Amino acid sequence: MDPVILFFVLGITAGLLRSELRLPAAVYEFVTIVLLLAIGLKGGIELAKQPLGQLLPQMVAVVVLGFVLALIAFPVLRKLGRLQRADAASIAAHYGSVSVGTYAVAVAYLGSQQVSFEEHMPLLLVLMEVPAIIVGIILARGVSRSTRWGSVVHEVFLGKGIVLLLGGLLIGWAAGPEGVLPLEPLFMDLFKGILALFLLEMGLITAAQLTGLRRYGLFLVAFGIAMPLFSAVVGTATALMLGLSLGGTVILATLAASASYIAVPAAMRISVPEANPTLSLAAALGVTFPFNVLIGIPIYHAMATWVLG
Known part of the structure; x- marks a missing residue:
């Protein structure tokens, strides 16, 4: 097991x-600022090497x-989980969006396996943050005059996450490799060390969220494992259609399988205050994040290897 993952095990x-x-x-x-900027810079450097039109x-x-992914998760949460509309919409938004921490672990994992991938993946990471938030808000309350769209757009x-990722991306693109x-x-050079400290703290946070799972039953545990596996299949299929490499397929599958715990909670707090944040974070951080870090990413790698032959 990669030592970086062991830091997460130590924390939890x-x-x-x-x-x-x-x-x-x-x-x-x-640590969070350095991690986000590093991911953005790497993507910006690669973006400077190729025309943006090819990535469209x-x-x-x-x-x-x-x-x-958000639209698929919502009816499952409503019908099988019997959750309130606001809670189901909030959790669906978390699972339609992405986790920067999971992405960073996937990058470190592929590095240890000596598998290369398309370096513009941070650009795709930034783009995947936003759509699920919009879907979650609309599913929770519809489009009405009471929706504070100005606050939502600002958030x-x-x-912080989007500004640092996009800022690093633009700096890397403007400065270029040299x-x-x-x-x-x-x-x-210090990326893996910074990631290790980040995962140590994430392990501690995850342990705190596990108490919420005892209160809300086994459904969130089942959903927190089944939804990432399903999303990874969808992500792998999308990567095949786009003609991504083995590493790119693993990254896109991981992004699809991850669940946000930074951007979406902040946006939901403003737009859907009646949703219970404990439910979303217990599933995203208490189940899905450790599942992806410890088990999921190797599964997605094996799946991509099998699909690509």
Whole structure:
């Protein structure tokens, strides 16, 4: 097992044992900023090497993918889970969007397996953040005058995660490979070390969210595992249609299988305040994130390898 994953195991174990271990808030903030900028920079460097027009089909496809996954999750949550409309819409938005942390783990995993992938994937990551949020809001309350679209747009497009990812992408694109060379010691060489600290804290947060699963039953556990597996199949099929490489297929399957725990909770808090955030975070962080990190990504790799022959 990759040592980076073991940091996550350490965090979740310490959290379950109620250890006093905790990263200082300032350190966790710094680690998150560096991680998001590093991912954006890598995508921007690759984006500078190729015309944007060639990427347009992939950009459109992942936006549609974000819409579709949220629309599929909603009726499952309503009919099988018997959740309230607002809660079902909120959870569907989480699972239609993406997890930056899961993406970073997938990148580290492919690196350890010496599998290359299309470097513009951070651009697709940014694009997949938004559609599910729009779907979640519309499913929860419809389109009405009471919807505070100004606040929603501000939270979605000017939230910390999107600004850092998109900002890093634009900096990498504007500077190009040679311009970013002085930044490599921090953003490239230390990437796995930064990711290890991030996963340590995520393990502690995950352990705290597990208490919510005891209260709301086994449905969220089943959904938190079954939905990523289904979404990964859809993501793999989309990657095949787009002609992505083995690594690109694994990344897109992982993005489809992941669930947001940064951008979507913030947007739902503003637009759908009646939704219970514990349900969404318990499923996304308590089940899906550890499942993907520990088991899911190798499964998606094996599936992509089998499909591509």
